[in-house]
Amino acid sequence: MTIPTCSYNPPPPQKYPEYKFASSGSGTVNVTYRAYYLDNQNSHSFHAPGDLNLDASLEPLLNSFVNNISYFSRMYGSSQYGNLSWIGHDGGKAGSIRDTFHNVGKALDIKWIEWAGGHRSNPTEAALEVHDSNENWQPTTHRRLVAVEAGLRKWFGYVLNRGIRDHDNHFHVDTGCDVALRIRRGSRARASMSCHYFIQDCINAFTAIRTSYDGIWGASSEQAYQILLSDLGMECFDPVKYINHYMLLLDYIMMHGLADQPAGTFRWGDTAVT
Numbered sequence: 553m554t555i556p557t558c559s560y561n562p563p564p565p566q567k568y569p570e571y572k573f574a575s576s577g578s579g580t581v582n583v584t585y586r587a588y589y590l591d592n593q594n595s596h597s598f599h600a601p602g603d604l605n606l607d608a609s610l611e612p613l614l615n616s617f618v619n620n621i622s623y624f625s626r627m628y629g630s631s632q633y634g635n636l637s638w639i640g641h642d643g644g645k646a647g648s649i650r651d652t653f654h655n656v657g658k659a660l661d662i663k664w665i666e667w668a669g670g671h672r673s674n675p676t677e678a679a680l681e682v683h684d685s686n687e688n689w690q691p692t693t694h695r696r697l698v699a700v701e702a703g704l705r706k707w708f709g710y711v712l713n714r715g716i717r718d719h720d721n722h723f724h725v726d727t728g729c730d731v732a733l734r735i736r737r738g739s740r741a742r743a744s745m746s747c748h749y750f751i752q753d754c755i756n757a758f759t760a761i762r763t764s765y766d767g768i769w770g771a772s773s774e775q776a777y778q779i780l781l782s783d784l785g786m787e788c789f790d791p792v793k794y795i796n797h798y799m800l801l802l803d804y805i806m807m808h809g810l811a812d813q814p815a816g817t818f819r820w821g822d823t824a825v826t
C-alpha cells in the first residue's frame with residue numbers, strides 16, 4: 553500500500569515578506585488576529601487585533617479554515633459557538649537562525665481560538681484542555697481542541713500538536729507537506745508522529761477505547777483506529793490512501809467535537825436520499 557510521505561524541507565532564513573492582512577473570512581465570518589504576550593504577572597495575554605504579517609500564500613488557507621470551521625460551528629455547535637471571532641497567535645515573524653517556515657512567513661503558531669458566542673479553545677495550555685490538574689478527563693474541551701486540529705488539518709499539511717516536543721502550548725501550521733494522513737509504523741518523523749498523536753487523540757476523545765497517547769503507531773493504535781472508523785460508519789474508508797476519505801473523516805471529527813458528542817452520533821451513509 554502507498555503511504556504518503558513528506559520530505560519536509562524548511563527553508564533557511566531569508567528576506568521576510570512584507571505582506572500583511574488584518575482579518576480572515578468572508579460573508580458573515582470576520583476573524584481578527586491578536587498577538588500573544590506574557591503580562592507582568594506572567595500570565596498569558598493577547599494584544600488588541602492587529603495585522604498578520606505572513607507570506608500571501610497563507611491568506612487563502614486561513615480564509616478557508618475560518619470559513620469552514622465557522623460553518624461547522626454554526627451547524628453543529630451550541631449557541632455559544634457561532635462564527636469564529638478571533639485567533640491568538642505567536643507567529644508571523646522571523647527571528648530564528650534555524651531553517652524553518654517561520655523565517656519566510658509560511659508558518660503560524662496558533663495559541664487561542666475564540667468564537668462569537670463566547671466559547672474558546674486554548675492550545676496555550678493544551679494538556680489542561682484534556683485533563684484538569686486532578687487528572688479528570690475534560691471531554692468537552694478535549695473534543696473541542698481535537699475539532700480545531702481537524703479543521704486545521706484540512707488546509708495545512710504540516711500541523712504540530714501538543715504531543716510534539718515544544719508544541720504543548722500552540723498548534724504550529726505550515727505548508728511544508730501536502731495535506732495527507734501520514735500513518736507509518738515505527739516512524740518518528742514529526743510529519744508522521746503528529747498524525748499518530750492526532751488519531752490517538754481522536755480515539756481517546758470520541759470512542760469508548762483508551763489508547764496510549766505516545767505518537768507511536770502499533771497494533772493497538774491500528775485496532776483502535778479501525779474502531780473509530782467503524783463507530784463513524786467509515787469502516788470501508790481508507791483515509792491514509794484516499795485524500796477524500798481523509799477530508800470526510802476530518803469533517804466528522806469536527807462535527808462530533810463541536811457538538812460534544814461521542815463517535816457514532818453522526819454516521820457516514822446511514823440515511824439514503826429519498
Ligand SMILES: [Zn+2]
Nearest residue numbers: 659660661724
Ligand atoms: Zn511554529
